[in-house]
Amino acid sequence: MQITLPDGSTRALPDGATGRDLAQDISAGLARAALAVEVDGEVHDLDRPLPDGATVAILTWESEGGKAAFWHSSAHLMAEALEALYPGVKLGIGPSIDTGFYYDVDLSETDHPVLSADDLPAIEKKMIELARTDSAFERRDVPKAEAVAHFEAKGDPYKLELLEGLEDGQITFYTQGGFTDLCRGPHIASTKPIKAVKLLSLAGAYWRGDESRPQLTRIYGVSFPKQKMLEEHLERLELAKQRDHRKLGRELELFMFSDKVGPGLPIWLPKGARLRETLVDFLKEEQVKRGYEPVVTPHIGRLELYRTSGHYPYYSDSQFPPMFEKGAASGSAGLGTEAEGVSEGAELANSGDGAEGAAPTLGGDEQGYLLKPMNCPHHTQVYAHKPHSYRDLPVRLAEFGTVYRYEQSGELGGLTRVRGFTQDDAHIFCTPEQVKDEFKNVIDLTLTVLKALAFEDFTAQVSLRDPANTEKYIGEPAQWDGAEQAIREAAAEMGLETVEEEGEAAFYGPKLDFMVKDALGRSWQLGTVQLDYNLPERFDLTYIDENDQRVRPVMIHRAPFGSLERFVGVMLEHTGGNLPLWLAPTQxxxxxxxxxxxxxxxxxxxxxxxxxxxxxxxxxxxxxxxxxxxxxxxxxxxxxxxxxxxxxxxxxxxxxxxxxxxxxxxxxxxxxxxxxxxxxxxxxxxxx
RNA sequence: GCCAACGUAGCUCAGGGGUAGAGCAGCUCACUCGUAAUGAGCAGGUCGUCGGUUCAAAUCCGACCGUUGGCUCCA
Known part of the structure; x- marks a missing residue:
């Protein structure tokens, strides 16, 4: 049979030859380094026969697919170790991830139901012991009935649930040593190459990411073919900690948190404030050049405003509880307008089932105020204060608006996830025809900003409708088609490379997001440009077109930094605190x-x-x-x-x-x- | 919110049932110095908070507050 290699060359092999045979045919060194093969774009085990005419790449540790197979196999090895150490353990899922692998396990019916970090070294030791047995990962096709019987006998409800979603005839088991798992693969050939293992952390993880399902224990780990590689990896993790913005923020006296002020509420120290103001001044100037008009709006607004926008009570569990005026009919929880009452409300939310439990009532006619979770409802009122002609458009209203969101306590972290933050927000009201040029204008602004900060490794993501589920989106399909196309063209014309994600759009419009990674490799969204067909409708915003007709403007939300807090946090990690001259608090x-x-x-x-x-x-x-x-x-x-x-x-x-x-x-x-x-x-x- | 770990001076950290320790930072004094730490002295903590066990708690137990990692990578 004929096999095509990635460089386009072909090789003839006997029928039934495997990836290993191919590697061997190329060189003995490659055969030793081979972990898996990529067959027509799909990663396979090394020892599966290759189909005639396939394009095949040998995957080693140097490739993502090779690492993934290695780590996925390590997850199985860990599961085997866990079964040996904690009989009765039930297994959820155990995939490889970008930085290693994890396995979600249920230890509740073992004699060691609570796992702690102190237990990890013993598991690592067992894994290495098992790896040394050089057990092959053997793949086997299994009829569904047999698979079900297997896990029923084993008493593993999670695997049985996974099986429910699988078709008979597509089910495979992998076995290494005494351990068999439901698994699609691929795996490396044997446990032997797994020489170094480090289990890094423990976490609770809801089964299938659903808070209403049982919480399993997730064990994160990483493994390597050489001990030295593990040591280097751990050193890199240490170095990354040196760049952590929380550490730099403390050392450079940029910002702080105070228990007395509250969790997730950053306090900017003088040097941090200098940095922040410098950023703001820069962006203000760039915005004025691009036709934005600054506006200033209050930090709170009537509940009625947010009922109209749809944010209340729909998003009330991510908002600080509302304030009610003294003597208002609804004062059942005794909340006043004085500061005490408000903070008490927040505590209630903290100990209850989110803000819904804390809000005195959610009646439809309550009078009260909400700390603003976003600026857009206020900005619609700026637009609405006078009639607009198509000749006025686009109207670009900009405000560094501080907003407050009640993030879950466990979600808070440094400056990247906070409860009070300032957006470099603006709302553009324009005609559908202007959408493309407005996107270009915003992309230009965003790229200018990122360039001034020497940010290079960001990704731009265009979020589109889910084509299979169009009814959940507001607005006309034709409008969406036009808008999605406009965003694509705007990006292309500005030389911006993008990735497209279907189904990631908001219900009210498609968007373009700028994402970056922090020192620990976690991905964060920074800048965002979002099209909105919803708010103009809800607030009945209009302009008069050239035919003297009242028509709806399109609204674009945009924030090139996203929030100043997150932006500064991510920037500190990128620069290691070595800020460019223009931005340094002390130059x-x-x-x-x-x-x-x-x-x-x-x-x-x-x-x-x-x-x-x-x-x-x-x-x-x-x-x-x-x-x-x-x-x-x-x-x-x-x-x-x-x-x-x-x-x-x-x-x-x-x-x-x-x-x-x-x-x-x-x-x-x-x-x-x-x-x-x-x-x-x-x-x-x-x-x- | 849930799971796990952690919380000792401004910072980094040691200690650990018999009412606390280091380095750096701070203050005072001396030194006036040429490209990454001058020396000496002084001062600084109700060991996160509240409760319990105990003759005795920073130490053991519980609750709460806060911080960190994770809960979206799908056999």
């Missing part, structure tokens, strides 16, 4: 060598401050070495070292963060330095 630190130079240092600082730079002078009674070290630790981009020579010559000696001593000792003139820094900032902002 320049002046370091006089002895106090004889203090006055000169202050005069240099004043000169630079006059040009708008953020400058500090270190006049402590310390040696320069110490002053430099502290400035380096604070990650100040520019240090100016001033001694007797500089003071006499009227020059400065420049040291850049992270670069050590530079060669121009004492050689820079202050005006040239000042201009150089200003030019550098302009370049970073794309304004050179």
């Amino acid at each position: 320049v630190k002046v370091l006089p060598i002895t106090d004889d130079q203090d006055d000169y240092a202050r005069s240099v600082a004043d000169d630079l401050k006059g040009a708008g730079l953020r400058v500090e002078v270190d006049t402590r009674s310390e040696k320069v070495g110490r002053k430099i070290r502290d400035a380096e630790v604070e990650k100040v981009p520019v240090m100016l070292i001033l001694g007797k020579n500089e003071a006499e010559a009227g020059t400065v000696s420049v040291r850049r963060h992270g670069l050590g001593d530079d060669s121009d000792q004492g050689a820079s003139e202050v005006p040239a330095l000042r201009q150089g820094l200003l030019d550098e900032i302009a370049r970073q902002l794309g304004r050179a």
